[in-house]
Amino acid sequence: MEKMILDNDKYYQNIIDNLLDYDVCINMSVNAPGDSKYSNEAKLLVAYFDKLINYDYVKKETYNTLKGIQINYFINGVKADDVKKEMVKLEDEHPLGRFIDLDVFEKNSKQSLSRDTLRKCYLCDKPAFVCQREENHRKIDLEIYFKREILNYLSEFVANLIKESVLLELNLDPKFGLVTPYTNGSHEDMNYNLMLTAVDKISPYLKEIFKATARIDNIYELLMNNQVIGKLAEERMLIATNGVNCYKGLIYNLGLMITASTYSLVNLENFEYSYFVAKTLSKQTFKDSKLDTFGQKAYKKYNFGGIRKETLNGYPSIRQILPMIIDYEDQTLIRALVKLITITDDSVLLKRSGSFEKMEEIIYKFKHLDLNDLEAINDLTNYCIENNLSFGGSADLLITAIYLTKLQETFTFLELK
Structure with missing residues (x-):
């Protein structure tokens, strides 16, 4: 776990460092339970959603990380709040949006912009963090659902x-x-x-x-x-x-x-x-x-x-x-x-x-x-x-x-x- 935190710190520090030269960064990662974030279904998901990012980015970086495949899109000439609204809409309205995280960072900020609404659990209408904290669902059920829905x-x-x-x-x-x-x-x-x-x-x-x-x-x-x-x-x-x-x-x-x-x-x-x-x-x-x-x-x-x-x-x-x-x-x-x-x-x-x-x-x-x-x-x-x-x-x-x-x-x- 410590290695993952260290790797994540290094990864997000890279985003912050790059934002010295750019206005906004969209960070795409997979919202997946357990090892399913490394699955072929997860790779297909990222490859598919990459085509749905319609911004004219200046720089793009693709990494294979401990959180699975992640992509950074660095953009100039846009407002971070507007980009965040578009990304939340994609997460909430696309049939596969629940399985993807589209975080938005802006220049001179060390954290991503927060959502106005909580993300829901895959399997029920409760907030995802509640189900995770209370362990309402077996991990295997979440993984099966994740892979099945994406591939179907x-x-x-x-x-x-x-x-x-x-x-x-x-x-x-x-x-x-x-x-x-x-x-x-x-x-x-x-x-x-x-x-x-x-x-x-x-x-x-x-x-x-x-x-x-x-x-x-x-x-x-x-x-x-x-x-x-x-x-x-x-x-x-x-x-x-x-x-x-x-x-x-x-x-x-x-x-x-x-x-x-x-x-x-x-x-x-x-x-x-x-x-x-x-x-x-x-x-x-x-x-x-x-x-x-x-x-x-x-x-x-x-x-x-x-x-x-x-x-x-x-x-x-x-x-x-x-x-x-x-x-x-x-x-x-x-x-x-x-x-x-x-x-x-x-x-x-x-x-x-x-x-x-x-x-x-x-x-x-x-x-x-x-x-x-x-x-x-x-x-x-x-x-x-x-x-x-x-x-x-x-x-x-x-x-x-x-x-x-x-x-x-x-x-x-x-x-x-």
Whole structure:
């Protein structure tokens, strides 16, 4: 306990020293019982709330302390009382606000500004300090509640990101033979409503992959667990679609990157680390598997590796297009899709093209497509439908890239000082 007090004294002295140069400091920490302040749920909570601090801070410091992750935001040109009111509002009104402490310090003060109202207990309406003093609740009950509420809320938030990402791609039109709200494209066995049915079936399982990654620390145990979830997603989809494979590739690619990015978040790694995790997991996935006959021939003859090559190299295609997704307008996403078509080894396209040479001719058309010319886009779309061409692999990667963009808008990949 003495070491914690000494460390806290040193930590808060750092805030006071910095306030010689700044007007206000917001100190974010986790309001959690026992060791749950060090949990993965606590890390996700801080990563999420960091995006909710809307002040234009001059300096930001992130520390891993005996109180868990703490962040200091140093701000100029604002009044501490006004900032405190905003932070209290966030603590009191956000569904997860009860689990976060947002203390406000001002220049020439050695203590944080106090609240006008007392904070309530997690489990009842009494003031939190009363329940703590009287030991009204078991610590284990508080810890379970803390972790459950955070993970349930954030996983539901992520589930919405997943659906939004899929629908942004699905609703694009025209789209080079892929299914849209207005056409089945090159897919006689698919239509828009069937795709929506498939999305509804796989989304809960992709959400479970996020939750499992937050709970399981061992990366190889995590891989086995999430592979089982992915298989269940595929089975439920095929039952609902009467055997039509709408999103098998997406389950794998998005599931892998949900795992990799969430693992990076809870291990306090930067976003780029997600690609390394994806490479590590895919090596295990493909370790004992063999290419199918078509895949073997394509790899030996053309060094054409398909999705295996993409994942084992840490998704270089996604890395290329992420900077292109500056918004979610149709034109932006079509540009990203066309880029993917020109740089991705899509084995389905190779098979449907009939030859490597023919596939290269098709890709050449996309490389020289004027994306400002809607008539040219429509003409190429009609050409793809007439020739039964499919770019499902590129569509899956686009959805995954949209999700990763939205994830980075929702959570900060924290880097410790």
